[in-house]
Amino acid sequence: MSRGENEEALISSKPHIMLISFPLQGHLNPMVQFSKRLISRGIKVTLVTTTSLDISSHADSSSITIEHFQVDRPSTEGRSSSDAIDEYLSLLETSITRNLPGVIEKQKANGCPVKFLIYDALMPYALDVCDKAGIQGVAFVTHSSAVFAIYYHVYQRALDIDLLDELSSVTLPSLPVLGFKDLPSYLSNVGSYPGLLTLCMSQFRGLEKAYGLMFNTFEKLEGEVVNWLSSKWKIMTIGPSVPSMFLDKRLADDRDYGLSLFKPDGDACIKWLDGKDSDSVVYVSFGSLANLEQDYMDEIAWGLLDSKCSFIWVVRDTEKSKLSEKFVEESADRGLIVNWSPQLEVLAHKAVGSFMTHCGWNSTLEALSLGVPMMVVPQWTDQTTNAKYIVDVWQTGVRVKAHDKEKITREDVTKSVKDVMEGTKREELKANALKFKEMALEAMSEGGSSDKNIDDFIAEIVTSSTST
Ligand code: UDP
DSSP: OOHHHHHHHHHHHSOEEEEEOOSSHHHHHHHHHHHHHHHHTTOEEEEEESSOOEEOSSGGGGGSEEEEOOOOOOOOTTSOHHHHHHHHHHHHHHHHHHHHHHHHHHHHHTTOOOOEEEEETTOTHHHHHHHHHTOEEEEEEOSOHHHHHHHHHHHTTSSOGGGOOTTOEEOOTTSOOEEGGGSOHHHHSTTSOHHHHHHHHHTTTTGGGSSEEEESSOHHHHHHHHHHHHTTSOEEEOOOOSOGGGTTOOSTTOOSOSEESSOOOHHHHHHHHHTSOTTOEEEEEOTTTOOOOHHHHHHHHHHHHHHTOEEEEEOOGGGGGGSOHHHHHHHTTTEEEESSOOHHHHHHSTTEEEEEEOOOHHHHHHHHHTTOOEEEOOOSTTHHHHHHIIIIISOOEEESSSSTTSOOOHHHHHHHHHHHHSHHHHHHHHHHHHHHHHHHHHHHSTTSHHHHHHHHHHHHHHHHHHTO
């Protein structure tokens, strides 16, 4: 056998897992990262994507085989974003249901049959594909287990959202008492995105047929709710699913997720941070989707400037027109505005003292993993619940203002920056943040809770591969 043939034979003898991600940055990142963990344990991985993306040749992401079929987003022109989202979700379902079986079949024909399909939990129809293809399906949940549990109570009608109002508080098993606005926004603002609420509810459809559920979280972070969920399904906590060099360092050179839907201004950020004092910079990001209102953006801008702290602010190109020229001019010597940052590198930099975040679940886990205190400005979806946990349960951050899209003022922004950057409040938050950093590291290190769950899962795959 030639060397090439040898390698091919070796790959086709490996157990093969296919993953399919929801086409958003916050869903792709943890799945790609998890794929690298599988590859490092000798598993062949194929990632199915429906949006064009750039998998860099960085670290192990290059060993992921990509299968792609494009599903284009419909235009939003002349209709609400909610209608456009509904149409997109329907196109996605139709396309995956039609194309995924062929992708699975092709692997079999090539001598690399797929054993398990790990599908984004928001694509329950992938389970039907598994059924027909005779393979096992595993749901991969990219929000917190607390948020998943809340949706489950609504799905089961144990929590009736029609009976709630602004003054309600909600008591559910294994969760803290939640105020109305601590619930995910699709529940507290029911009419806002009905299609997305239906999507979140759909993840429970047929879930009893799944082999199990994977959560990008870790036991010491969400132990109680994970235990509660474990009484219903096989739950595997496998996180924080962030590049290895920021936690256990067992995957050599694994410093970024290795794929991006945006182009990062990497060098500019790090060079700029290198010239700053320790713990002196506020990092501000609202993630890949948020679309801030003009007033909101203005108050953040002037509040940051009034705080007198240095800052990096991620303002995506599509949002840049909302920054006033006056602000850009006046902040030039203290602020760096970028389209997209290498977020983990930035959070890990010694100059960064705090993170003003929209509380996307990945950003939340990344800040906890790197021990960075937060200022929370949740916008919508699960961010409101994540913010509640950051401030009241884990106590690693402060609120800029009471809740989601309520009006904030520049004074609120300045005050929260000062609270998190100086004085005794900072000391408390930092001490708590460092505790979680330690626990996150422990979970992903050899023998840690998440590491062990990944090992156990692989042991089962290997057993099932040899027994078929
Ligand atoms: N991110 C990044 N650079 C940025 C902003 C965000 O790399 O400038 C990454 C961030 O590290 C995280 C993801 O994009 O992994 C955003 O996911 P999250 O769940 O926090 O928010 P979403 O974008 O889904 O609202």
